[in-house]
Amino acid sequence: MKELTGDTLSAYQAEDQAKRRRSSMIGCWLAMTLMPLGTALDYMVYPDLQARFLAIRLIASALVVVVYLLHKARSCQDFMPALNISWVLAINAGLCVMIGASEGAASPYYAGLNLVFLAMILLMPLTWIDALVCCGVTVLFYLVACIAHGDPLSNLGILFNNLYFLSLTALVCCIASAYLTGMRKAEFALRHELDNSNRDLASSNDKLAELVRLRAQFIANISHELRTPLTLILGPVDDLLTSGRNWDRTTAESLGLARENGLRLLKLINDLLELVRLEDGGVRLERQAMDLAPFLAALVDSVRYLADAKGVHLHTEGPDQGLVVRGDSARLEKVFLNLITNALKFTPTGGTVTVSWRHHHDSTDISVCDTGIGIPADQLPFIFERFRQVDGTTTRQFQGAGLGLALVKELVSEHEGSVHASSQLDQGSTFTVTLPRSTDAVAAATHSSHDVTGGDRSAELFGIAERRGGVALDADHDSDSNEAQGTGPRRILVVDDEPDMRRYLVAGLAETHTVFQAADGPSALESAWAHQPDLILLDLMLPGIDGLEVCTQLRASEACRHCKIILLTARGDEKAKLDALKRGADDFLTKPFSFVEVQTRIDNLLRARRLEIDLQTRATELQTALEQVQETEARLIQ
Numbered sequence: 174m175k176e177l178t179g180d181t182l183s184a185y186q187a188e189d190q191a192k193r194r195r196s197s198m199i200g201c202w203l204a205m206t207l208m209p210l211g212t213a214l215d216y217m218v219y220p221d222l223q224a225r226f227l228a229i230r231l232i233a234s235a236l237v238v239v240v241y242l243l244h245k246a247r248s249c250q251d252f253m254p255a256l257n258i259s260w261v262l263a264i265n266a267g268l269c270v271m272i273g274a275s276e277g278a279a280s281p282y283y284a285g286l287n288l289v290f291l292a293m294i295l296l297m298p299l300t301w302i303d304a305l306v307c308c309g310v311t312v313l314f315y316l317v318a319c320i321a322h323g324d325p326l327s328n329l330g331i332l333f334n335n336l337y338f339l340s341l342t343a344l345v346c347c348i349a350s351a352y353l354t355g356m357r358k359a360e361f362a363l364r365h366e367l368d369n370s371n372r373d374l375a376s377s378n379d380k381l382a383e384l385v386r387l388r389a390q391f392i393a394n395i396s397h398e399l400r401t402p403l404t405l406i407l408g409p410v411d412d413l414l415t416s417g418r419n420w421d422r423t424t425a426e427s428l429g430l431a432r433e434n435g436l437r438l439l440k441l442i443n444d445l446l447e448l449v450r451l452e453d454g455g456v457r458l459e460r461q462a463m464d465l466a467p468f469l470a471a472l473v474d475s476v477r478y479l480a481d482a483k484g485v486h487l488h489t490e491g492p493d494q495g496l497v498v499r500g501d502s503a504r505l506e507k508v509f510l511n512l513i514t515n516a517l518k519f520t521p522t523g524g525t526v527t528v529s530w531r532h533h534h535d536s537t538d539i540s541v542c543d544t545g546i547g548i549p550a551d552q553l554p555f556i557f558e559r560f561r562q563v564d565g566t567t568t569r570q571f572q573g574a575g576l577g578l579a580l581v582k583e584l585v586s587e588h589e590g591s592v593h594a595s596s597q598l599d600q601g602s603t604f605t606v607t608l609p610r611s612t613d614a615v616a617a618a619t620h621s622s623h624d625v626t627g628g629d630r631s632a633e634l635f636g637i638a639e640r641r642g643g644v645a646l647d648a649d650h651d652s653d654s655n656e657a658q659g660t661g662p663r664r665i666l667v668v669d670d671e672p673d674m675r676r677y678l679v680a681g682l683a684e685t686h687t688v689f690q691a692a693d694g695p696s697a698l699e700s701a702w703a704h705q706p707d708l709i710l711l712d713l714m715l716p717g718i719d720g721l722e723v724c725t726q727l728r729a730s731e732a733c734r735h736c737k738i739i740l741l742t743a744r745g746d747e748k749a750k751l752d753a754l755k756r757g758a759d760d761f762l763t764k765p766f767s768f769v770e771v772q773t774r775i776d777n778l779l780r781a782r783r784l785e786i787d788l789q790t791r792a793t794e795l796q797t798a799l800e801q802v803q804e805t806e807a808r809l810i811q
């Protein structure tokens with residue numbers, strides 16, 4: 174057991190003392206009531222002495238009353254250890270007087286002394302010293318009583334027997350109190366440690382809660398701040414695109430790119446904001462009875478263009494009506510759009526996505542089933558955690574932040590429903606949302622606009638962003654790799670898995686260079702070896718083989734040993750940059766970058782490349798000239 178010291182010891186002593194005082198007062202109550210009741214025993218055992226014994230009993234009880242009152246007196250707090258055993262001594266003194274007045278050592282009342290010892294040790298948390306004092310004094314009282322009765326030697330055997338058992342009981346009491354004191358100390362030490370840990374835990378909890386609150390507040394603030402300017406950027410871009418003016422191809426592509434990526438960012442910010450609100454409990458659903466069947470059919474229609482653009486078959490299955498739930502239409506729209514756009518995102522061209530719904534006795538199931546890439550079994554249990562992505566590596570193929578499914582789960586549970594995922598790798602996935610069925614009459618169709626902060630235009634943009642999801646529409650997927658985009662003096666290979674970024678770079682460079690493009694690591698290598706470009710714009714994060722590895726392999730090959738490589742990186746990751754330098758990259762561009770910057774760096778590197786080639790040509794010419802001079806010289810000598 175750990176020894177108690179210092180403040181802990183003082184705290185233990187104070188607590189023990191208080192306990193002893195309380196128990197002692199209970200002992201007083203017992204003693205002052207039970208002692209007079211013993212007169213019934215006197216009546217049976219010593220009827221002649223009953224009156225005298227009653228007087229003795231009353232005196233002993235009166236003494237106990239005094240002891241009880243002293244317990245309450247503030248001035249006696251210093252004598253508390255003595256007071257705590259006083260009631261025992263008062264009772265035992267009374268008993269000894271009765272023993273002395275009756276048969277001395279032969280009196281059966283000595284058993285009463287044992288009983289008092291027992292009550293004392295059971296009731297009071299005494300130290301072994303208290304117990305020793307109490308028992309020792311009692312044995313002394315008993316001896317005096319037997320001697321006072323006269324001729325103790327006549328009953329020597331009985332006296333010895335009684336003293337023997339009395340002393341033995343006293344010994345047991347002392348040992349028991351020592352043992353119990355140890356137990357109390359150990360219990361106190363444990364409790365003290367537990368209190369300390371609880372206090373530490375509580376303070377860590379408070380700190381953690383405060384940190385979580387600050388983080389949530391920060392995300393909420395920053396999201397708000399980002400959303401406003403983004404809406405103001407997207408609005409005018411949208412206006413320009415829909416103004417009916419005849420934009421030239423490059424401008425139209427740039428505007429389209431700005432819009433697409435703005436919408437992506439807007440969706441991400443909205444998801445983040447919604448999650449933070451849900452975490453804070455700050456989301457109040459506007460629920461009303463709604464028929465999910467027409468709602469889902471309309472929702473699927475609204476994203477059909479994505480499926481068509483990607484070449485994915487999008488079907489619906491289920492009754493036309495009668496799928497009534499109590500839901501917040503805006504929130505449910507978020508839920509199902511997330512699931513459907515995910516299914517479209519992770520299903521390759523030619524695949525199928527089926528949205529089906531049916532109702533059971535008291536619930537409604539809505540499933541989004543795809544024939545896409547599937548989710549590995551070991552990832553499935555964690556798929557609804559925020560920021561969780563099956564492939565979070567730098568070589569991942571799909572964009573996203575891992576927020577969508579976390580949001581789906583939160584929103585569905587706000588609707589008292591559940592969401593479940595099943596999947597088989599390379600076969601497809603099925604996400605099933607189960608919502609409680611409602612028997613309410615369906616209200617007239619309304620659309621909640623709780624999320625709208627900047628008027629109808631923002632609502633419209635938020636809706637478009639939601640519908641767009643993270644599905645990458647590869648407008649030029651048939652010209653993904655190795656196709657020349659223009660004619661010019663220098664050959665450039667653009668390697669990026671994001672179609673928008675690739676299109677942006679290719680569109681800008683094709684006017685002045687011959688441009689090839691590739692969307693992943695392996696096709697980048699193929700294209701580089703086939704076309705031997707002068708310069709390669711190489712994204713760091715690529716599906717298949719990442720940019721660093723592509724760099725290494727290019728440098729190792731004869732065909733591309735001298736081509737210039739600019740690495741495109743979205744991270745301020747110094748280590749990746751150093752790695753890339755070691756593997757032979759010539760320059761970096763950190764996203765986001767302006768086209769002027771791209772152009773300037775490309776020009777610089779190409780100029781350097783040209784100089785290198787010139788130098789090489791000169792060197793070859795000089796070498797040839799030298800050889801000719803040497804030949805002429807030899808001829809002259811001949």
Ligand code: ADP
Pocket residue numbers: 511515516519543545546547548556561562563564572573574575576577578579601602643
């Ligand atoms: P993200 O924005 O990254 O798509 P989500 O939370 O929507 O975030 O999805 C988390 C991850 O779950 C995805 O990155 C993907 O790995 C996996 N996932 C979600 N839906 C599907 C699906 N239909 N098929 C395959 N994988 C999926």
